[in-house]
Amino acid sequence: MFESIQFSSFGDFVEMGGYAFNVWSVYALFLLFFFINLYFPMLKRKQIMREKKRRLLVNREKVSIGSKLSNNEMDKNDS
Amino acid sequence: MWLWFSKLGSPKWFYELSGKWLPWLAAGMSLLLIVGIIWALLFVPPDYQQGDTIRIMYVHVPFASISLAFFPLMAVAGTITLVWRMKLADMVAKTVAPLGAWFTALALASGSIWGSDIWGTWWIWDGRLTSMLLQFFLLVGVISLRSALEDADAAAKACALLSIVGCINVFVIKYSVDWWNTLHQPSGSFSLSDEAPNPPEVWVPLVIMIVAVYLFFVVSLILSTRNEILERERRSQWVQELIEAN
Secondary structure, three states: OOOOOOOOOOHHHHHHHHHHHHHHHHHHHHHHHHHOOOHHHHHHHHHHHHHHHHHHHHHHHHHHHHOOHHHHHHHHHHH | OHHHHHHHHOHHHHHHOOOOOHHHHHHOOOOHHHHHHHHHHOOOOOEEOHHHHHHHHHHHHHHHHHOOOOHHHHHHHHHHHHHHHHHHHHHHHHHHHHHHHHHHHHHHHHHHHHHOOOOOOOOOHHHHHHHHHHHHHHHHHHHHHHHHHHHHHHHHHHHHHHHHHHHHHHHHHHHHHHHHOOOOOOOOOOOOOOOOOOOOHHHHHHHHHHHHHHHHHHHHHHHHHHHHHHHHHOOOOHHHHHHHOO
C-alpha cells in the first residue's frame, strides 16, 4: 500500500510528467481557496468585534454625559 | 431529547460549544490536509492512462462529493426554520449558500482543468457537468433571493423553500453519470485487493483528502456562522458581555 516517491528528481516533480500546468494550477487554486475561506471569516470577526465595541463605548459615554447634552447633540451622536 | 433540541437551537450554546471544538477541528483538518497533499503529490503512482493528472483527482473528487451535501443541508435547515422557527437553523442556511457556491465553483474549475488534457476539452454539455453548473446558479439564486428581500423573515422562508426544491437537482447530479453516458466517468469503487482497478495506494490518500475537505467545510461553516450569530444577537446580554471582555 505504501509506494516510494514517484519522482527521481525535483525537476521531474515540477514537470509532473508533462502535465505541470494542469496539476499545479489545480493545487494552487485549492490552496488559494483554502486560505481565502479561512482568512476572510476571521477578518470579518475582528471587524465585527471592533465595530461593536466602539458602539458600546459610544453608547456608554452618551449615557454618562447624557444629562449635560441637549437633545440636539444626542441626535448628532447617533449618526 | 427535546431539551437537547432546544439547546441546540440556542445561538449562545452553539457559539460556546463551537468555540471549544474549533481548535480541535482545525488541528485535525491541517494534519489530514498536509498528509493528504504530500501523499497525493509525491507517493501516488501515475495512472497508466492519465499519467500524473491523476493527482488532480485528490482535489476534484473531495470538492465534487461535498458539493452534493449543500442543498440537502440547506433543505434540512430550511425545514427546521419553517416548522420550528429555530434561529440558528436559518443562520446556518444563510452561511451555507455562499460557501457552497465557492465549493461548487472549485469542483467545476478543477474538473475543467483536468478535462482540458484528458478529454481534450475544457467544457462539454455532459449531464454531470451541466447539472453541477445548474447547482452553482441555484446557489447564486439562493444568495440573491436572500439579499433581494428586505424582510429577513420572508427571506428566510423563501430561501428555505428554494433549498427544498433545489434538492431535486442533487439526484440529477448523483445519477447523471448513469442516465447519460457521455464523457464524465461513473464513480469508482473502493477495494482492498491489490489487483483491483483502484488499489489502496490510490484510494487511501483520496479518503484522507475527502475527510480533510469535509473538515475544512465544517471549520469555515462554523467560522461564518459565529460571525452571523454575533451580528444577529448583538443586542443580547451575552454578546454585549463578550464584546466588552474582548
